[in-house]
Amino acid sequence: MNQTASEPPSKQESHSIESLEELCAHALELEHESAGRFHQLADSMEVHHNAEVAGLFRELAELSEAHAAAIEAHAHGLKLPQIPPWEFKWNCPDEPESHCLDEEVNYLMTATQALRVALFNEEHARAFYQGIADHTKDAKVRDLASEMATEEAEHVSLLNEWLERQSPEAEPADDFDPPNVPE
Known part of the structure; x- marks a missing residue:
């Protein structure tokens, strides 16, 4: 490599995961965080009387929880590294499935907007796993990352x-009780 010490690593190098232990550690964190966020979105949709989309988010949370359980089973007997949050190798500034679009999430969002946020995050999670599969030299890491990319797909x-079943984009509801922000 012709990289000096002061240059940041390439995207491929900074997201390189070469051990099953490191992949499982990243995947477990991602799936647990994902499940928590989907439960939050479901709760928000329920509060705003959108039971159908709340149900979708609950289903996605359950899928994330099932993926986490499968990863835990796969990691049984492995010594997973304790990775500090600032050393996780995500595609987004934070976790791929959690904070990528937090500024877009609000209590007035429509079901379509909520689905787009979830879609954005799932696409990033798929790309994260696919990037690992595409760049690793380890066959076991490649196989597991490919499997995870397929699940995210x-x-x-x-x-x-x-999203295809949603009616045309509705305007966000009027806020009859806006936050009290001092001027």
């Missing part, structure tokens, strides 16, 4: 189906 397909 299934989430993307599910969300695209839901």
